[in-house]
Amino acid sequence: MAKIIKPLNDTQIKTAKPKDKDYTLSDGNGLYILIKVTGSKIWRFNYINPVSNNRALVSFGSYPEVTLQQARQRREEYRTLVSQGIDPQERRKSLIEQSVIENNNTFKKISDKWIELQKSKGFTNNTISIIKSSLENYIYPALGDIPINQLKAKDFIPVLRPLESAGKLDTVRRIIQRINRIMDYAVTQDIIDINPVVRMSTVFKTPITKNQPSLPPSELPRVMKALSLANIELQTRCLIEWQLLTITRPSEAVSALWEEIDLDNKLWIIPAEKMKMRRDHLIPLCKQAINLLEIMKPISGHTKFVFPTLKSPYNKPMNKETINMSLKRMGFKGELVAHGFRSLASTALNEHGFDYDLIEVSLAHVDRNAIRAIYNRANYLDKRRDMMQWWGDFVEQASQGNVSLSGSNALKTVND
Known part of the structure; x- marks a missing residue:
């Protein structure tokens, strides 16, 4: 029993x-x-x-x-x-x-690993900072500490709805793109089986693409005249003409370093980490751009930046919004922004009949490796030099020779 x-x-x-x-x-x-x-x-x-x-x-x-x-x-x-x-x-x-695995694989920890991977691929520090800020501001507070294998689209959607309601549709679009890439990375690392947010963008409003305000080339004389009469610092005016002549993005123009300038070969070599395309960008400098550097040398030659801040200790570049703020004060609000200079230049160069690929490479839209089959390096640079000099002359002509700081006549006035 x-x-x-x-x-x-x-x-x-x-x-x-x-x-x-x-x-x-x-x-x-x-x-x-x-x-x-x-x-x-x-x-x-x-x-x-x-x-x-x-x-x-x-x-x-x-x-x-x-x-x-x-x-x-x-x-x-x-x-x-x-x-x-x-x-x-x-x-x-x-x-x-x-x-333990889930605690080591939270959305934030996997995001950090993905971001490190993007750094190794050559993403610029500015791009990495923008990515991290968007995640830290809008995603991490609510979902950062949750294991990534527990997250679904339904978890992210209510977090992003307030941004949509505020009309920040482009921000929503970019964040969704980043979340998708992080989830894809998790799939490749065998952390999750499928990307659960691949269709998430379909439940949000689509942002309306707006072109950057720009002007046709025929309006360039009006811009140069307004620039010559503007009540702005000499360095600011030089910066505006520098961006216009080099056809660079505002952030690239303001961050130019003296060590990047090769005066012997008349080249500005922007390193890969500063470029959107993540490759070195070579810009042949026209004589008008060289003239601007000669003006700036006594002003900023002792600093690392060609266009440093106007206040001591001059260890930072000017704000990338400097040109936009100046254009507004000059009366071009809603008509022209700094980025619009690139569109203006592209229109002028295309209308003159320059090779489309050369123009796109000069705008840093195309990896120069993509056109090696068309141009050998020497011929390619020579063609770009000719094109950039034509553009420099075009800008000087629009200035009527006595308005542009980069024009030969104007330099005599500045130096007198």
Whole structure:
């Protein structure tokens, strides 16, 4: 006849005193409490491993930290697993390992790894900063600490809705692109099986693409006249003409370094880390651009930047919005922005019949490797020099020779 074990109660456990040897009090169905000679009381569960068919023992913790009720609940959970052919200890070990993996694979941690990968691919520091800021401001606060394998589109959508309601549709679009790339990266690392947000953009409004305000080439004389009459600093005026002549982006123009200028070969070599296309960008300098450098040399030659801030210690470049603010003060609000100079130049060069590929490379839209089949390096640079000099002459002609700082006549006036 099987021995009938009477379940324990709290009074029995509390009043159990240590003896000269360890002893046990059984609660039945494999659960008992071990009373140590030291007086400590430890819950244990004895069961038959369903896989090996060997007897196994597991501790549930100490009493009273683990109560009688909690110990019994754990026992029933373990007995259920055993009845299903699962070893409870292996299951617990697996859950702990899974928890560790998930804690190491939160959305933020995987995002950080993806961002590091983009750095190794040559993304500019400015681009990396923009990516990180968008995630830190809009995604991490709500979802950054959640394991990436637990996230679905339905988790991101309510986080992005306020941005959509505020009309920041382009910001929403860019953030969704970044989330998708992070999820794709997680798939390649075998962290998740599929990208769960691949169609998420379809539930948001589509941003309307607006061209940067620009003017036709025929309006350039009006721009140059306004520039000559503008109440702005000499350095600011030089910066405006520099961007116009080099057809660069505003951020590239303001961050020009003296060490990037090769006066012997009349080249401005912008390193890959500063370029959107993440490759070195060579810009042949026309004589008008060289004239601007001659004006700036006495002003900023002792600093690293060609166009440093106007205030000491001159260790930073001018703000990339400097040109836009100046154009507004000159009366071109809504008509022309700094980026619009590139469109103006592109229109003029295309209308004159210059090779489309040369124009696109000069705008840093095309990797120069893509046109190696068309031009060898020497011929390619010579053709670009001719084109950039034509553009410099075009700008000087639009200035009527006595308005542009970069024009030969104007330089005499400046130096007198």
